[in-house]
Structures are given as structure tokens and as C-alpha cells.
Amino acid sequence: RGPAGRGMAAAAFERRVLRRAAEHHYLRVRLELPDGGARPNAAQFKQLVVTALRELHGEVGAALPVDVLTYEEKTLSAILRVISSGFVKLWSALTLLGFYQNRRCAFRVLQTSPFLLALCGNSRELVLD
Amino acid sequence: HPALSRRYVLCEVVSEDPRCRQCIEDRALGLAVRDAIARVHGDYGLACCSISFTGAGETGGPGGAGSLQVRSAVRVSLVVKYLNAYTGTVLLRCRKDSYRLLCSALPFVRSLESRAQRYPCFLNTLHVGGTIRTCQKFLIQYNTTQLLRLLQNCTNEEERQCIQKSLLSCSLTEEQSQSGDEEEDDGTE
Numbered sequence: 001r002g003p004a005g006r007g008m009a010a011a012a013f014e015r016r017v018l019r020r021a022a023e024h025h026y027l028r029v030r031l032e033l034p035d036g037g038a039r040p041n042a043a044q045f046k047q048l049v050v051t052a053l054r055e056l057h058g059e060v061g062a063a064l065p066v067d068v069l070t071y072e073e074k075t076l077s078a079i080l081r082v083i084s085s086g087f088v089k090l091w092s093a094l095t096l097l098g099f100y101q102n103r104r105c106a107f108r109v110l111q112t113s114p115f116l117l118a119l120c121g122n123s124r125e126l127v128l129d
Numbered sequence: 130h131p132a133l134s135r136r137y138v139l140c141e142v143v144s145e146d147p148r149c150r151q152c153i154e155d156r157a158l159g160l161a162v163r164d165a166i167a168r169v170h171g172d173y174g175l176a177c178c179s180i181s182f183t184g185a186g187e188t189g190g191p192g193g194a195g196s197l198q199v200r201s202a203v204r205v206s207l208v209v210k211y212l213n214a215y216t217g218t219v220l221l222r223c224r225k226d227s228y229r230l231l232c233s234a235l236p237f238v239r240s241l242e243s244r245a246q247r248y249p250c251f252l253n254t255l256h257v258g259g260t261i262r263t264c265q266k267f268l269i270q271y272n273t274t275q276l277l278r279l280l281q282n283c284t285n286e287e288e289r290q291c292i293q294k295s296l297l298s299c300s301l302t303e304e305q306s307q308s309g310d311e312e313e314d315d316g317t318e
Contacts, residue, residue, distance in 0.1 A: 058171030060233075092173075 022114030144250035
């Protein structure tokens, strides 16, 4: 907020702080399948995410609006979008998923952000020479 | 004592099949509610019901080698505290942190099963209270209004006389252990 204005002129600036105003959260995830078997396609990947939600959080979890924005079959990495109120449920469900078609698997969450643009750069993968 | 806060959910079992009455027992109902929570809220919801009040979560999983457990989970947080098979009233207890899970899963209880018989029914939530006493006070008031409504909906004179007689004859007596509302049973059946 600008200066309290006790006898001063009109405020020169105004600052607004919005907490938790983002509607969606974005996650960049990678699925690890250590055995070199067939890779899931985009639809199977989404089915896997929904299955993970259903196991941990039931029908309510499976009904969360989750979208797979991009998916690369070669690297098994994807960008997911979820409504902010379901962010904790999604991340916990991905963490606790252990099997894909009876094969051992694991989800690695690389980046998360309420803004999609923030996912384009990852300072952890920065190589400093 | 803030650590032991509980919520008591009062509901009634409504069924079109009169044989469903015999299914209303604590084990069958407890299993049906737990099953509904497991379907709607998954493993997380089931764990919220199985956690005990002491804080250390006791899971009913298979014990270590050689330990034989007679009952799977001795102390759980979701408990059926009171049942009345005649009126179909059920009082459930749960932790304050997870009572919303329970309340949202109650509409998904669609049938009760006992002794290999399954009857369709549904649960109507009447009241959520913090203590058994508040739920009892609500139940007394609710039962009196229900009796009056039954009296108005009577179809023939004989039922009307029956209900009037039972309404006028019931009273709260000090020497009995149960309070007056449990003595009233429906004149119509």
C-alpha cells in the first residue's frame, strides 16, 4: 500500500499482493522405467496419472482436473497442469505410485510452478563452466 | 483437550426394503462406511479412519513373523457408537480432522450387507456434533417432530389412536438408564 497519507498528497504508488491466486499449478515430471520395455503413449501416460490418483485419493482424486500439456515418449517426460486445490493430492499420488503394468516405475518431479513460463528454464540443469 | 477432539455424525438409514432392518448392526454398518470411504477417498481416506487416537497410527497390517493378531485393528478412529435398528438411527464417531472425509463419503453407501444378504439403502445425515450429548439432544427433538409428522400422515383411525396413545404415554423417567426418546417406537409399521 502507498504511504498512510496523514496529511500527505494522494499516494504515488500502489502495491497489491496476491497470495495463492494462481488457478493452476504446472509440474514437469519424468517417469522412470528402469526395465527397457514398451513405453507408454500419451493416453496411457494420462491413464497412469489418473490411476495413481485413484489409488491414493479415491474417486475424488481421480476426478481432479489434470491435463498433460506435453509428453515426450522418448524421454518419458511431461508437463502436467492441475488445479491449485488439487496440487498436493497430485504430487503425493505421483510420489506413491510404484507400478506400471506390473513393472517397477517411479515419478520424478523436476520443477513445479504456478506459471507455465517458469518451467522453460531450470537452473538446476545449468552447467557452469 | 484439543488433541482428542472428535466429531459425532448422526445419520439415519433409509430403505424401501423392510428386511434391511436386520442388517443394521454395528459390524455391517462399520464395514459399509469404511468401504465407501475407501472408494471415494482411496488409501488416504482409509488411513484417516484407521488411525488411532493415541497419535501413533496403528495399522491392521500383517504383524512381524510369529505374531498372531486376533482382531486386526483394536483402536480405530471411525467407530459406530450407537445404533437403533427400529428407527434406523446411527451415531458415528471420527476425528475432527477427518470428519469432512466421512461426511462426504456417506452418500456413497448404497447397500448394507450381513449374513450374505444385501439390501439397498441410503444414509441421511441428520446432525454433526462435537459431543454425544449434543447429538442426543438433537435426536430427542428430531424424534418428537417425526412422531408428530407421522401422526399427521396417518391414513386410518386405528393407526392414529395407536400413535396418540404412545405419544401421550411416554415420559422421561429418572430410574431408567436410557432416556425417554428410545422408548418411543413407531405405531405404524
